[in-house]
Amino acid sequence: MRTMLWMRRWLAVGLLAVIAFAPAAASAAAADLVPLRFVAEAAGATVSWDGDSYTVTVVTDDGVTATLQIGATEAVVDGQPVPLGAEAVLVGDRTMVPQSFMDSLLAMPVTWDPATGEAAADPYMLKARRLVRDLMNGELTAVYDQLSPALRAALPYEAILQIGLQLAPYGEPGRAQVLGAAATAVHQNVDLLVPFTVAPLKATIRFDAEGRVDDFRIDPYAPVQAAGSPAYADPAGFTEEEVAFGEAPWVLPGTLTLPAGEGPFPAVVLVHGSGPSDRDETAYAVKPFRDLAQGLAARGIATLRFDKRTYVHSQKFASNPAFTLQEESVDDALAAVRFLAGDERIAAGRIYVLGHSLGGIALPRILDQDEEGLIRGGIAMAAPNSMLDTLWAQNSILVEAGQLPPEQLDFIRPQLDMLRDPAFDPDNSPKGYLLGTPHYWHDLVPKASGLLKQLDQPVLFLQGARDFQVPVSEFESLKADLAERTNLTFELFPRLNHLFTEGEGEIGLISEYLVPANVPEYVVQTIADWIASNP
Structure with missing residues (x-):
């Protein structure tokens, strides 16, 4: 299973300044210059001009004050000199400064289109910064007013107060900086860095179609460079579609990866390990589910991978103190299977479910609850028995x-x-x-083997010999308990760890997950060959 609460480890990162300025090179091209007033006002800042001294003053929506003079290469931001990256110049009646300086000053990017003469700020970024600012300032009523009905139902006012108390050990918060934004089929998502005095945190704010806060997450900030797509993933060999499935309030976004060609294709639903996980099952520098999806597509097999319920609906889900694996994984995996079964590009009777780690524990339950008989078989990767x-x-x-x-x-x-x-x-x-x-x-x-003994669908068990999270002893336990079943296949890979990437030594510890790596092609081929042999 993915990292347990007791063993969560986060990379050591230096404390960040309240405003992290990254000036552009001194030779910034004119194309990098943007009109200060238009860009600043798009982000809610106010701008004033002193024609006698040729000085511009900007006050951001969260109270940061910057002054600069035409011809200067520095600004004064809250009393501190900050390089602009290039000389501030007048073009007509516009003060032009580097885009990078404005992004840092405003703590978010604002786009400038010279063709239309318009500046635009992402409204979700503005809302997300406002929400985090209200939360950090203790403006709990303002926070509550921004929540969707579904989130209000799950998160009473008193729970908002508890969130503030839980953040107290991190010290005083600095200024929230937008890290990025992305849309899924369910939410508009904004990530922000909040530099507390003790340790930085990352806040992810999720907005519904009406622009209300539908959920959010607050996690330790530990940036890691993730591995790119594997070499065996040919972009010309597949397409990827953003999809959504399930029923409110648990609708989940995902990626349907389809091989090139007409189909219909066999398909695999990918079911995550423990803890909140995105659709790629990102763990530090490794993205196992993305690798599997793109590798299988090259072999004519479609996949559906999706953001886990505990990742997308974190606060709403956590409001149920009696949740079990059924709500965490099983229900959504079955919904994913039904979604695939309704797509004419997917071959009828050729849907498989792959469960990794905790998903391997969920796999027997998913197979058992497939009342419509839609699932042809299962694949268990690093699956515990007990x-x-x-x-x-x-x-x-x-x-x-x-x-x-x-x-x-x-x-x-x-x-x-x-x-x-x-x-x-x-x-x-x-x-x-x-x-x-x-x-x-x-x-x-209960042991997974107890239910597996009662089922008849074929199952492929894959295990890395260097796995410390689900050791080989569990693989051997499943093999022994299920010895009487004839349609099970067991494959042990000597060099693989829990995330199915290669390493050296007897055991692959968490430090190995920090190294960008891909699932080896031979793992993908093993799965594809097994599916071909179980049509």
């Missing part, structure tokens, strides 16, 4: 590797014993139970 045994082995490996203190095992052992007790009641968990949401963990106690 979640409790996996958690113990995972902790033991990390203690032995010096990644966790020995005391960690003294904590984990009694937690697992409580869960294994037949008398464990998730509605009234025993005193001292601290592992996590009791309903969720109680639901994960």
